[in-house]
Amino acid sequence: MTAKLKNHSPIATQPAAFATLWAGFGGPSVAAASRPTRVAVIGWGNFFNHIHEQTVRDLAAAGRLHLHTVCVRSADTAREIGERFPPFRHEPDYRAVLADPNIDAVLIGTPHNVQAQIALDALKAGKYVYVEKPMFADEADTGRPTERLYNEFVALGDIARDRLAVGLNKRFAPAYLDIKAIADQHSGLKHIHMSIVDDAWRWGAKYPPGFLLWLDVCHWFDLARWFTGSEVARISCLSPRHEDSLAMLHMRDGAVVTIFLSGNATMDLPKEELFALSGQRVSFRATDYIELEVFGGAQPDRRRYAANLQSGGDLELLRAINDYGLEAFRRIRRVQFELFNKLATAPDAAQEKYLKRNIPNFMRDQGWRGCVTNFINAVAERRAIGAATYHDAYIAYRLLESARKSFSSNGTFVEVPA
Template sequence: MAPQRESTRPLGVAVIGYAFMGKAHSHAWRNVAGYFEVPAFEQKVLVGRDADSVADAARRYGWQESETDWRKVLDRPDIDIVDICTPGWLHAEIAVAALEAGKHVLVEKPLANTVAEAETMVAAARAARARGVQSMVGFNFRRVPALALARTLIAEGRLGEIRQVRTAYLQDWLADAEAPMVWRLQKEKAGSGALGDIASHAIDQVQFLLGDTVADATGRMRTFVGSRRGPDGPQEVTVDDAVWASLSLTSGAVASVEVSRMALGRKNALRIEVFGTRGSLSFDSESLNELSVFDGAVAAAGQGFTRVLVTEPEHPYLEAWWPQGHLLGWEHSFTHEIRDFLVAVAAGTEPSPSFEDGLQLQRVLAAVAESAASGSAIVKVA
């Protein structure tokens, strides 16, 4: 189905899911128009399984209505955009249905739990795109101003040819072996553990920052705590707690990836270093508003990493916000994501990253997992 909106009314938006990601996206929908020039839209409906809880969340987050059946939302002609914030195993089904129903779709990362699901979604996205229906996968770190700035610097050639990228994403919410079983530790629901959840962010950044694609990968994966307390006794943890990977990129650059949910003391640290022939840069999400940049052209006596506080009006997304030096938070990356998505939808252009980008990333994750399962030897990305 083609998009149904008459051009004169605001875009109608539905968000599916109201937990962590649903809350973050809702906040972005609620605020985006307060800062950015975006097409008119309305926060129509928030969807969740528990009627009372979702009604309460809808009220709190500024949605006109709540709903428990996402399929009903797809039938509504006043809904133009569906933003999918459910756990990963529901992404494919909802996204395909929504696209077929002519809804523009934004789906949280990673695109799906498996390559097969992602392929189905890409097929649906392509068909929809031909009808003017847009789709996007939401890697919010692309919209962190410091990382958007990093990409610009690299694209402008300020770092020269990139040789080496170091990434890590370190958390510690599973460091305690007594922490109980949750769905994120069950392969059938989560697809994978740290791999899909956080290595996906790190690897997406490698490709995003360099404008390059991973050619091959090695992987090691480890589950440090193999069994956790469930409601009825111990349950097996069927996903990885930590992943190590090395990636070679089409350009010849090499990237390292280390992610863990057991890095005691690191709460949510995405760290990235990029080393090129002319310059380098460094980022740490625990200092979210900073980018450190090294310019190799400076004479040795003056060389060093320049800590740029990315809060100037000249920086990506910043003109909309506060005077310099007034920091933004993690959630604002979603505000920027929604802004970019809305602008693209209204303009009829393809938002980025596309479902194809999401599928390609899934293939890299699959290569890492395959390598890990077979002695860590290099696996070419399909």
């Protein structure tokens, strides 16, 4: 019988204190280095604030990271960040950050149009680099031909391959790591369907029409390659309206991957579901990174995964998810949806601040924490990072180009160069 949600208020009146709780949660641990990895954050915007800040705080509390420098243009933004962290250096010019020999690694959270160039400059300056996705973008956005920029990374050889990680973090999601590990023991995944639906119409109003395809689909193009261990041979893409897309990928090993992407849904709907079948009829259903069902084994196999702590998030909500799984998470989604709707007619600054610190999509462990933790561990151990590389990000960009060509020709399959 499914446990009922009780003794946990879906919405607390105030966010709980979370200063150093869950230190190191969500990623592999290593023995403490002789000193913490000295890190500079270049671009501390809304996404970094909500997603990576808690991981930085936890790694610092565990003695594995020292926040040395924050590179943002605004002194007010730096002061605001400074209220939540021990003293750090504020430097508005990223070139000055890269010239500092006391910095071991940089976390790049800037807008997409400058991510690749800053990452390239950081590698040339001898830094380890973590750069958010998508990394590569159109020449119209960056001012540089994309292929030429990619070739500059290629020219750096092992340095670019081993010292740079791209935030294609879903490879580190615990549920997806389990799927891949089990599937690889049963002839790999042969048929995958990924459904991604959310309320991008609400949060993405600042972006041009069609943004969800170029901003987010890189994740699922990357997962298609990572799950199957194969490259894409050809791709088809249809889009009935802005922010709605259906893509089909034929992999070179014969596997088929479909991606259902929409930004025209609402917050109360589960955002991500994955259905997959292996070569030996073991199949999988993962829902919002919180629950995974594995079918075809000797015994029923249902797994639950811990929730993700968003910076400033309410620990009571996470405890409810951890105790009651999807049942609690669905109720939280619905309550948040209703409260956001009320804000449209009855603005409440305190409530809005609280809700933005407790977005349901950010409560799921999509691998952000594991990806960044792995990066910091790699820097401390002076080893290859072992995450998505600049080459993976470039392939995702090239697949986006092919998807656009298909879309413009009414879904005709487009061959992807080997």
